Amino acid sequence: MDAQELANAVIAGDRRALARSITLVESARADHRAKAIELVALARAHGRQALRIGLSGTPGVGKSTFIEAFGMQLLARGLRVAVLAVDPSSARSGGSILGDKTRMDRLSREPAAFIRPSPSQAQMGGVARRTREAVALCEAAGFDVVLVETVGVGQSETVVAEICDLFLLLLAPAGGDELQGVKRGIMEMADMILVNKADGDLKAAATRTCADYAGALRLLRHRPQDPEGFPKAMMVSAVAETGMAEAWAEMSALADWRRANGHWDSRRATQAQHWFREEVRQGLLAVLDREPAKGSMTALGAKVLAGTLSPEAAAAEMLALLGRS
């Protein structure tokens, strides 16, 4: 199928075409890339928009269980749900989040749900582009909600926040472990903090933790893109499936408010500009991964490692080779 046929099939709701299309945008081959750009442009031109929800949380916080329970809730409301993953660590660890679809076995069997594991990719730039394009394809395919999951490491939260309309942070009740703490920068990106595991023995700890985060969020500067009361901390239990309806009600209210007040479109426009700049940067740096620059980098790097050339002198030599000195 050419790009137009593939786009038509995606827009018609053909799941296999969607899966093939995402595989296409993940490919690094030049001919694939050209076709992918055409396909994504056609998908975007169709104009459908989903609510893009970013979800971050450290391993063990119950992300998969939450996504399954939350996703099932959305399906019960007649909404179609796609789940994508951004996993910067998959290349290193060999593993990947969402790699095991059986972790969401109910959701993965639903015809109105689509789950796509994270591919093995080394570069955050590549991961970001692939995710943005996969989101665009899911929107064209008519999904109402696109959930983008990430594990809380390094830059991945920033990437997901720059792709999504809403950004959620899923946290566990804090016990004696001070180390689960959240950096201020991540807090500032969050539209909602969901304290998971508000059930059984952990209920009391979850209540305390939720109050702590609610207090911390109140200390943050009010953002113009937020109505009164946001960002907000709430409790959920993915296992007991409680708090899901309340969380969705808040997300919908926030999304509606932003749409009504012009923040929705301006956020997407700002994100597009961000990704334009990022694409240009990645495109410029890509020269270093190709010959002959790649070989020169290796040779000069070896001299620097051996101490026979200073980093600055080696860089100057390399930039001269690239015609950029």
Next chain:
Amino acid sequence: MDAQELANAVIAGDRRALARSITLVESARADHRAKAIELVALARAHGRQALRIGLSGTPGVGKSTFIEAFGMQLLARGLRVAVLAVDPSSARSGGSILGDKTRMDRLSREPAAFIRPSPSQAQMGGVARRTREAVALCEAAGFDVVLVETVGVGQSETVVAEICDLFLLLLAPAGGDELQGVKRGIMEMADMILVNKADGDLKAAATRTCADYAGALRLLRHRPQDPEGFPKAMMVSAVAETGMAEAWAEMSALADWRRANGHWDSRRATQAQHWFREEVRQGLLAVLDREPAKGSMTALGAKVLAGTLSPEAAAAEMLALLGRS
């Protein structure tokens, strides 16, 4: 003075020459840059090495007070101490850490100490290079210890860890505030965690916090560059000036062990290679900050913002203009 005269003066211990040299490496002017590269090469060629200690900690943890107390201790041992700052936020906030030397008024009056506030710089790449070069100048000037202070935001810890021989994390005793938590990635960079404010009412909390971090550090994978017992958590009080001698003894022991076991040189070599690659990347990207590329970026970015051009199409156009499509 030309680069050679300036280098000679720095090496002879002339403090004003050192201050002027650091101002030179901070300059973005092309003629200054050429002279700075020559100067730094001469300084490096002199071969003196200091113990480079990176120190990170969030605002309010008592970094300045610690550096002053710790620095005075080192002076009392006959060591010469330089203090530099890496403050990625200074460009944004207008303020800067170490901006107010009176926060370290005892240390700043000592002839064997040299304190250099962080300049206002926008780009982390620029901050990193300036700091590396300033460290090299301080080493040539005969300082025995170069302390590089950073505030715990974003990438600055990674930058400082990639510049220094030892990396310390200064933390406050944890109370009910779960948010002071430390990300695992930062923990993994630390050679020592120092829990400050182990005095008065906070002594008990500091003891508990120190034990918590010690436990957390034991869970980390053993690193080949560490002797038995490292990374390590200790208590200090910058105000009561306790724990300083013990902390210094541990730092010296760690540095000696690494020197004796080949890790010192290999770490510096790996760091040099890292900075070579980073310099090349920054050099490539610098084209975007100059005309005519700068104007094209602005024009294309405006179209993306207005929604008349997709991020991918705009990036492709820009890269074609740059001859990199």
